[in-house]
Amino acid sequence: MQTELFRKNPPLKVKVYAVWYNMIWTDSRSLWPSRVLNDPRVTNFWDRKKTVGRWYARHTEGMDPDGVVWDTYYLYGPEAHWTNSPPTPISHGGPIVEVREDLKKHLLSLPH
Secondary structure, eight states: OIIIIIITOTTOOOOEEEEEOOSSGGGOGGGOOTTTTOSTTEEEEEOTTOHHHHHHHHHSTTSOTTSOOOSOEEEOOTTOOOSSSOOOOSEEESOHHHHHHHHHHHHHTSOO
């Protein structure tokens, strides 16, 4: 993703929030590949308590409200504003490795 999207599209005006947490044994913070998304348009967060994943599980239709959403993207357009309820994403899906072409297609369709 880093090479396909960010390096090949330097004028792409996006803000990416990558939230990382431990879901399987290889996800420990000590093994976290911090260089995976090191573009200046990306802000990385380590969420030890999985707060973001639990929030998305409660607010995404079809998800287990007691579960944790992970390895998933949510793409919002420039008009998205967060209020008491989340905005509707342009697209979302996962696992990211399997849906990266959809993410790329939707991301590159945004105005820039």
